[in-house]
Amino acid sequence: MDHHMEHIYGTYDLTLVIFSYIVAVVASYTVLDLVSRISTTEGKRRWIWLLFGAIAMGMGVWSMHFVGMLAFTPSVPVAYDLITVGLSMVVVIIASFIALSIVGRRQVGLKQLLSGGLLLATGISAMHYIGMAAMQIAITYKPFYFVLSIIIAIVASITALWLSFYFRTGNTNGKKLKKVISGFIMGAAVAGMHYTGMLATVFHTGDKEDHLSGVLLDQTFLAYFIAVITLVTLGFSLFGIYLSNRMASKDSEMLASEKWYKSLFENNNDGIITVDLQSQIIGFNEAMSKLTGLPGEWFQNQTIDAIAPFIVEEERKRSGEMFRKSLGGEMQSYETAIIHREGHRVDLSVMNVPVEVNGEVVGNYIIARDITEEKHSKDKIQHLAFHDELTGMPNRRMFNQVLAQKIASRSGKFAVLVIDIDRFKMINDSLGHTYGDLFLQEVSRRLGQLLAGTNVMISRMGGDEFTIVCDSGDEHRDVAALAEQMIKVISHPYRLKESDFFVTASIGIAIYPDDGEDGVQLLKNADTAMYEVKKNGKNGYHFYSSELNEQLRERIELEADLRRAIAGDQMYLYYQPQIRAGDSQMIGIEALVRWKHPTKGVVSPGAFIPIAEETGMIFELGGWVLREACRQMKEWHKSGGPLIPISVNLSSQQFHQSNLIAFIKEILDETGLEPQYLELEITESMMMDATVSTSILNELTDFGIRISLDDFGTGYSSLSYLKLLPIHKLKIDRSFVRDIAENTNDRAIVATIISMAQHLSMDVVAEGIETKEQLDILTDYDCKKIQGYYYSKPLPAIEVEEAFFVPLRALPDNKDS
Incomplete structure (x- = not known):
């Protein structure tokens, strides 16, 4: 049937071909911009943009194809069926609408991209081939190029949609350039599809053109007309998108700004109230x-x-004033407090920030932060800065502050009292710091209870030292009465480690302004008065007097001299024999330290031993005494005896030093004295912590050293210690012996001590025997071992040797003595 058909060839108008490509590029760029606009809108506006986008896109692609078709001039005139032409335009607009609605979302997956691309490709391909069908001329298609055109349409569509999704966010210059380049690539792909489709088309002469019912179009004029109209339409589209983007950007910025502000307002940890000028929230x-x-x-x-009733009463007035000031345009910052609805107090840090619009105050932000914890911490730090952590009493800093204020106020006379606990060091050394702290807390509690409700401030200065400031007027009697009360409450026993402990207090008193016009001088003079009490046997009080200053100065001098004496050769030992009363044989000897001062002569141990203990010089002094005594005893042994032990006093600090056993062993090794010839004299005060004492004494005893309990009966320790501890000898204190002839109580105590010692298989030595009468009473009570002036006063080594050892050596049985 087609045997009479002939192929029709045509030519392309290159200008129109280029023009069609430009239309494709502009259309592609418009699509890239449109998708970003569609994806950022919602609701009704989205559908308007979708319709507008689909028309712009469809028109752009259609006009490119139509101009491309018109660019081809066949060798015979060709009429167009305008209804079919219109149909091709409708098809591509519908396809564009569906494709844009699929990919114009915030999130696009591969599935949406492929389905949208295929729909768009179907629309473009249908539009092209329906458009071709509008030509009233016989057409056949080359299969290869036909399929290729479809494939190009699919690739072009998917690429176009992917690029539009990729470029839809951001407006940076880099992205714009990439969008333009993408537009050229997409334009080439769309144009490529059209011209591949045209390449697939073969025109024939035949029946169709014989019945021309369509319209013959002016190829060149119509093509230019459609292209220009399309370009103008797309230009308006681009301009519309640009304006819309600018407005949307402004809207978006305002919306973002509003969201930021709202988020800051709603999620702020600080409470915020907005108030207008009429005070309305x-x-x-x-x-x-x-x-x-x-x-x-x-x-x-x-x-x-309405918030005012919740503000604590004392802050209401000030808070109101601050609010009124801020309405005047001045920012206010202050602290206040409210009562929470549940009843507890909440401390607040408040800022009143005026809100200004066009230079006029229109209201106020009230911003409140909860600082209850912070304030509590500050108060705690403040309290700790001025109070002692252990006892809760005011500390040195607060005492100095109060004292300075009292002096500055010139309110008349007042007294400063310095209290030092006697024997505290002994408790601390023997029981340990934990019990020392418990003891101090109990002392503080008692003093606090005594002074409660009085106009007296007591503070702990550190260690066991307390200070008091109290008004004295012209009467010393009131201050003296207060001191006596304090001594009394402190002297009650303390229950520590299941035992009762007794302590006393030494109190020094200085009066302002008689004894000092500033705090430093007052404290110094009260200290001086306190040391005077200690020197005179402790457990009392003393008012400062100018004579005490001289004594204090002497004490300070003595301390400096003692350091030099220990380092030099001013210290020496005297020895006092211990005698068996029955046969006047020497059964032991006690080493006693002496100090020969270069200018003051011989200084009493009672004057320098307390200084050595307070300053820590006792370790060096005690070590020297022990070494020298052992050396001398060994020398006497070498010279023919007698083989008797030497007694050396051990201070509390020495007894509790960690390396005591090793130190004594070292001295014995160095001097060559056998351990059984060393007797260490300890006091009851060292026995306070039986656990510690037992372990130290057992170690010493195991090594062969003998233990003697000195000044027995004068301390406060429990008799149960005697059966627990490895003690070989009791020494009856001279205070019981002194009045033994006249005082029946003393005799009873001595008799009891001797009897008890014998039952516990201990030796007993009585100290301070000065008369025959004292000696007789003691021998009647079966106390055979004596130490005192009746037999011999303490003597230098040479005199002991001459008076006692030389005669003994002449006896044939001296080794058995």
Whole structure:
């Protein structure tokens, strides 16, 4: 049937071909911009943009194809069926609408991209081939190029949609350039599909053109007309998108700014209330509800005055003033407090920030932060800065502050009392710091209880030293009465480690302004008076007097001299024999330290031993005494004896030093004295902690050293210690012996001690025997071992040797003595 058909060839107008490509590029760029606009809008506006986008896109692609078709001039005139032409335009617009609605979302997956691309490719391909069908001429298609055109349409569509999705966000210059380049690539792909489709088309002469019912079109004029109209339309589209983007950007910025502000307002940890000039609350956040305990509904339709009853009474007036000032345009910052709805106090740091619009104050932000914990911490730090952590009493800093204020106020006479606990060091050394702390807390509690309700400030200066400031007027009697009361409450026994401990107090008193016009001088003079009490046997009080200054100066001098004496060769030992009363044989000897001062002569041990103990020089002094005594005893042994032990006093500090056993062993090794010839004299005060004492004494005893309990009966220790501890000898204190002839109580005590010692298989030595009468009473009580002036006063080594050892050596049985 087609045997008479002939192929029709035509030519392309290159200008129109280029023009069609430009239309494709502009259309592609428009699509890239449109998708970003569609993806950022919602609701009704989205559908308007979708319709507008689909028309712009469809028109762009259609006009490119139509101009491309018109660019081809066949060798015979060809009419067009305008209804079919219109149909091809409708098809591509519908396809564009569906494709854009699929990919114009915030999130696009591969599935949406492929389905949208295929739909668009179907629309473009249908539009092209329906458009070709509008030509009233016989047409056949080359299969290869036909399929290739479809494939190009699919690739071009998917690429176009992927690029539009990729470029839809951001407006940076880099992205714009990439969008333009993408437009050229997409334009080439769309144009490529059309011209591949045209390449697939073969025109024939035949029946169809014989019945021309269509319209013959002016190829060149119509092509240019459609292209220009399309370009103008697309140009308006681009301009519309540009304006819309600018407006949307502004809207977006305002919206973002509003969201930022709203987020800051609503999620702020600080409570915020917005108040207008009529004091009406127009806004609040959840934090303010939490801060006050008031529900959100409570703030609605309220004025700021409704909050006033919740502010603590003492802060209401000031808070109101601050609010009024801020309405005048001045920011206010202050601290206040409210009562939470549940009843507890909440401390707040508040800022009143004026809100200005066009230079006029239109309202106020009230921003409140909860600083209860912070304030509590500050108060705690403040309290700790001025109070002693252990006892809770005012500390040295607070005492100095109060003292300075009292002096500055010139309010008349007042007294400063310095209290030192006698024997505290002994408790601390023997029981340990934990019990030392418990003891100090109990002392503080008693003193605090005694002084409660009085106009007296007591503080702990550190260690076991307390100070008091109290008004004295012209009467010393009141201050003296207070001192006596304190001594009394301190002297009651303390229950520590299941035992009772007894301590005393030494109190020094200085009066302002007689004894000093500034705090430093007053404290120094009260200290001086306190040391005077200690020197005179402790357990009392003393008012400062100018004579004491001289004594203190002498004491300070003595301390400096003692350091030099220990380092030099001013110290020496005297020895006092211990005698068996029955046959006047020497059964032991005690080493006693002496100090020969270069200018003051011989200084009494009672004057320098306390200084050595307070300053820590006792370790060096005690070590020297022990070494020298052992050396001398060994020398006497070498010279023919007698083989008797030497007694050396051990101070409390020495007894509790960690390396005591090793130190004594070292001295014995160095001097060559056998351990059984060393007797260490300890006091009851060292026995306070039986656990510690037992372990030390057992170690010493195991090594062969003998233990003697000195001054027995004068301390406060329990008799149960005697059966627990490895003690070989008891020494009856001279205070019981002194009046033994006249005082029946002393005789009873001595008889009891001797009897008890014998039952416990201990030796007994009586000290301070000065008369025959004393000696007779003791021998009657079966106390055979004596130490005192009756037999011999303490003597230098040479005199002991001449008076006692030389005669003994002449006896044939001296080794058995």
